[in-house]
Amino acid sequence: MSKNIAIVGATGAVGQEFLKVLEKRNFPINKLKLLASPRSAGKTLTFKGEKIPVEVLKEDSFHDIEIALFSAGGSISKQFAPAAVSYGTIVVDNSSAFRMDPEVPLVIPEINPEDIKNHKGIIANPNCSTIIMLMAIYPIHKLYKVKKIIVSTYQAASGAGAAAMEELEKQARAYLNHEPVPTNVLPYQLAFNVFSHNSAIDLSNGFNQEEIKMIKETKKILHYPEIKVSPTCVRVSTFRAHAESITVELENPADIITIKEAYNNFPGVQVLDDWEKNYFPMPIEVSGKDDVFVGRIRYDYEDNDQKNYSSFCSRRSIIKRRCP
Amino acid sequence: MSKNIAIVGATGAVGQEFLKVLEKRNFPINKLKLLASPRSAGKTLTFKGEKIPVEVLKEDSFHDIEIALFSAGGSISKQFAPAAVSYGTIVVDNSSAFRMDPEVPLVIPEINPEDIKNHKGIIANPNCSTIIMLMAIYPIHKLYKVKKIIVSTYQAASGAGAAAMEELEKQARAYLNHEPVPTNVLPYQLAFNVFSHNSAIDLSNGFNQEEIKMIKETKKILHYPEIKVSPTCVRVSTFRAHAESITVELENPADIITIKEAYNNFPGVQVLDDWEKNYFPMPIEVSGKDDVFVGRIRYDYEDNDQKNYSSFCSRRSIIKRRCP
Numbered sequence: 232m233s234k235n236i237a238i239v240g241a242t243g244a245v246g247q248e249f250l251k252v253l254e255k256r257n258f259p260i261n262k263l264k265l266l267a268s269p270r271s272a273g274k275t276l277t278f279k280g281e282k283i284p285v286e287v288l289k290e291d292s293f294h295d296i297e298i299a300l301f302s303a304g305g306s307i308s309k310q311f312a313p314a315a316v317s318y319g320t321i322v323v324d325n326s327s328a329f330r331m332d333p334e335v336p337l338v339i340p341e342i343n344p345e346d347i348k349n350h351k352g353i354i355a356n357p358n359c360s361t362i363i364m365l366m367a368i369y370p371i372h373k374l375y376k377v378k379k380i381i382v383s384t385y386q387a388a389s390g391a392g393a394a395a396m397e398e399l400e401k402q403a404r405a406y407l408n409h410e411p412v413p414t415n416v417l418p419y420q421l422a423f424n425v426f427s428h429n430s431a432i433d434l435s436n437g438f439n440q441e442e443i444k445m446i447k448e449t450k451k452i453l454h455y456p457e458i459k460v461s462p463t464c465v466r467v468s469t470f471r472a473h474a475e476s477i478t479v480e481l482e483n484p485a486d487i488i489t490i491k492e493a494y495n496n497f498p499g500v501q502v503l504d505d506w507e508k509n510y511f512p513m514p515i516e517v518s519g520k521d522d523v524f525v526g527r528i529r530y531d532y533e534d535n536d537q538k539n540y541s542s543f544c545s546r547r548s549i550i551k552r553r554c555p
Numbered sequence: 556m557s558k559n560i561a562i563v564g565a566t567g568a569v570g571q572e573f574l575k576v577l578e579k580r581n582f583p584i585n586k587l588k589l590l591a592s593p594r595s596a597g598k599t600l601t602f603k604g605e606k607i608p609v610e611v612l613k614e615d616s617f618h619d620i621e622i623a624l625f626s627a628g629g630s631i632s633k634q635f636a637p638a639a640v641s642y643g644t645i646v647v648d649n650s651s652a653f654r655m656d657p658e659v660p661l662v663i664p665e666i667n668p669e670d671i672k673n674h675k676g677i678i679a680n681p682n683c684s685t686i687i688m689l690m691a692i693y694p695i696h697k698l699y700k701v702k703k704i705i706v707s708t709y710q711a712a713s714g715a716g717a718a719a720m721e722e723l724e725k726q727a728r729a730y731l732n733h734e735p736v737p738t739n740v741l742p743y744q745l746a747f748n749v750f751s752h753n754s755a756i757d758l759s760n761g762f763n764q765e766e767i768k769m770i771k772e773t774k775k776i777l778h779y780p781e782i783k784v785s786p787t788c789v790r791v792s793t794f795r796a797h798a799e800s801i802t803v804e805l806e807n808p809a810d811i812i813t814i815k816e817a818y819n820n821f822p823g824v825q826v827l828d829d830w831e832k833n834y835f836p837m838p839i840e841v842s843g844k845d846d847v848f849v850g851r852i853r854y855d856y857e858d859n860d861q862k863n864y865s866s867f868c869s870r871r872s873i874i875k876r877r878c879p
Contacts (some may be wrong), residue, residue, distance in 0.1 A: 383707035383800035385749045385791065403727055403747075423727075424839045425709045425791055425798050427851055432830040437853030439833070446856055459857045463800040467709065467749055468792040474749050476707035476787040476800075506756040509763070515748045527751055529761030532770055533783045 233261035237296040237320070239311065240303030241265035241276060241285055244393035245325055249300050252521070254279055266292055267303070290314040301325060316352030323354050330355040330448060337451050341499040342369050357452060358444040360384055360464065364475055365452060366500055366523040370493035372453065376482035379459040382445065385467045385474035386428065387514060388421060395421075396470050403468075421468055428464035439464060472514035478531075487528055494525060504528055557585035561620040561644070563635065564627030565589035565600060565609055568717035569649055573624050574602055576845070590616055591627070614638040625649060640676030647678050654679040654772060661775050665823040666693050681776060682768040684708055684788065688799055689776060690824055690847040694817035696777065700806035703783040706769065709791045709798035710752065711838060712745060719745075720794050727792075745792055752788035763788060796838035802855075811852055818849060828852055 236253070240246045246267070253260065265276055266288040275282040286292065288307070293299055293315040301308045302325035312322045312329070329335040336346035337355045339362055347354055357365075364382055371377060388399040394416045402422035405412045412420045418429045430440035438446070441464040450456045467474075494502045503512050504526040511526030560577070564570040570591070577584065589600055590612040599606040610616065612631070617623060617639040625632045626649035636646045636653070653659040660670035661679045663686055671678055681689075688706055695701060712723040718740045726746035729736045736744045742753045754764035762770070765788040774780045791798075818826045827836050828850040835850030 381705050381802050383787075385709070385789065399747075400731065404731055407724065407728055407731075418833065419837060420839055423723075423793050424837055425793060426837050427833065427835045429833055432833055434830055436856060437830060437851065438856055442856075459855075461802060461855055461857075463707075463802075463851065465709065465798075465800065469747050469749060474789075476789065478705050478785060478787075506758055506761060509742065509751065509753055509756055511751045513743060513748055513750050515744055527761065527787065531783075531785055532760060532762055532766075533785075 233259040234297045235262040235264070235295055236260050237264040237266055237293060237299040237315075239266045239288055239299055239301040239307065242267045242271040242274060243302060244389055244396065245302035247276070247393070249302065250276060250278055262295070264292065264296060293318040293320045296320045298323065312353055320352070321350070321354065322352060323356060325356045327358065327444060328355075329353050330357065330444070331451065337448060339365055339369075339452060341366065341497065343452055343454075357448045358441070359390060360386065360441060360462075360473060360475065361445050361448040361452070363473055363523050364445065364477060365449060367475075367477060367525050368479060369453075370497045370500065371479065371481070371485065371490055374483075374489060374493055375485045377458060377479045378482050379461070379480040380449070381461045381478040383463045383476045384428070384441075384465055385469070385476070385514075386441075386464060387467070387469040387471050387473055388417070389471040390473065391417065391429075391466075399468065399470060421466060423468055425465055425467050428466055430464075438462075469514045471518040474512070474514060485530075487530065490528060499523060500525055502526065502528070557583040558621045559586040559588070559619055560584050561588040561590055561617060561623040561639075563590045563612055563623055563625040563631065566591045566595040566598060567626060568713055568720065569626035571600070571717070573626065574600060578603055586619070588616065588620060617642040617644045620644045622647065636677055644676070645674070645678065646676060647680060649680045651682065651768060652679075653677050654681065654768070655775065661772060663689055663693075663776060665690065665821065667776055667778070681772045682765070683714060684710065684765060684786075684797060684799065685769050685772040685776070687797055687847050688769065688801060689773060691799075691801060691849050692803060693777075694821045694824065695803065695805070695809065695814055698807075698813060698817055699809045701782060701803045702806050703785070703804040704773070705785045705802040707787045707800045708752070708765075708789055709793070709800070709838075710765075710788060711791070711793040711795050711797055712741070713795040714797065715741065715753075715790075723792065723794060745790060747792055749789055749791050752790055754788075762786075793838045795842040798836070798838060809854075811854065814852060823847060824849055826850070826852070 238246050238249050263278055265283050265285045267285050269287050271285050272287040274285045299315045299320050299322050305326040305328040308324050308326040308328035315322050330337050334351055335353045335355050336350050337357055338346050368377055388395045398416040399421050402412045402420055406422050419426050428439050428441040432439045442462040445462040446460040449460050491502055494500050499522055501522045501524050503524050512524035517524050562570050562573050589607050589609045591609050593611050595609050596611040598609045623639045623644050623646050629650040629652040632648050632650040632652035639646050654661050658675055659677045659679050660674050661681055662670050692701055712719045722740040723745050726736045726744055730746050743750050752763050752765040756763045766786040769786040770784040773784050815826055818824050823846055825846045825848050827848050836848035841848050
């Protein structure tokens, strides 16, 4: 049952999380190959107490590999994933390279695991903002059918990689010491600031690439092209764990007690929604956890007199998921 | 023309901003009286190079005062504003004490200045989150009529007062030095974190008091009880300048070029919306400025095929205003 596994981008923020999760879950591994750019080759990483050298990623790196986990950016995936597939390796790709390829399943295991069986060598992992949003919404969608999602994100430095997290720390120290704030990795000061997500803006519509991923990936994962997604993606001064404020419009009237029961029966989501103590999910408390935490679940304030949308009901939540 | 002015809560975060703005705008002042709690009495504050002592607030503090600016919390306003009015003083109150009182005008000068003429001694200033939202929305509302507002906030420590800003700095230093993070003023760690606004939650509907202020004050200021407001208020790790992500549903089809022209003709709002450079308003850049900065103005992604709302159009923006 044990598999030969490769991690592409092993020294990156996500690569290191891959290692932690494989170790924590005791994934049955026969051989573990760590791959990265020539810059990182020669380093060693620790897995289950054993030091493993980081090797240079090459097209023939996969000849003895059954499963390769890629997280080294879209261009590396585009260049090396086909080579891996040619050796019979199954590629699980964390980049955006193949997500919208109709030949590639885009899978959140808790939501559409059945799509995996149609794979042709590559299985794509969605964007982190899409995953946490859909984990929170899917149990409600199954109950009442979601028509529209309006979402604003509170995204951590982690989404921009390990170097961005390091720079956030450097920025904070510099700012507190009244020194010049470095912006070598991040486009602006993130420490004690907020900025619109720095992915390129599509000049035809004003949405940035992060937002467009959330729109398009949602339609594909849910097999529901008609669903409307209105995202605004924003980076905030946190190290890890994205948060989102979500409002949904539903096809059918909803009941919050039923929604909470559905969450309790849905693996991967935890409800943390203590109105009396004003205690809800927070990035510092969910960092390092796999589950998505959901809170502030409530009906729209003026649901009942919203005559134009007689079947309108909304839910808002602040959700977090380890990312990466 | 010069007036006798009192500032109630002169040593607080907002009180000190009052002083700066009065000085910067060269407001015609005959006499300036600084009032605060006994704890702050004896301190001195500087106004136009002159040191002015802080006096203890008493009911008879207002006998020689024409205009009193209150910002010392709702209970102080409730106790002392009627006394000031009894001396003929006009009270401009920054607290929530009288905002929803039907006898008290609730005024954003750029939006409903005509309401001031109905005052009976007290004029209320809206909640900061309401002001920045309505400054951004009002020019659009005048053009196309806003039916519904969905808003998520990114609120700074400043809204919780000067002590909260100081604690954010202490928290950040402690966190970076791996020391215990103090939470004497703020309910949780705010440094490198995000939490749901800490005002009490109305257990009948799940909305916190900050959100309910945004809902109720909007209806009063616009004289438009039917407008629907769906807010989610969140504190982020910034010192000053709240930000908001706003989506509006409009009664009539909108045109963004017309909206931008309307902003340019509306005092108090500046558009900063550079799609090519990915450059939009940021808290660190707008802190200390009076104007509300608006960016990321765009149509809804799937406006055109949203058949249920044929007149639906949406606009989203990240806006900031000095607060305080």
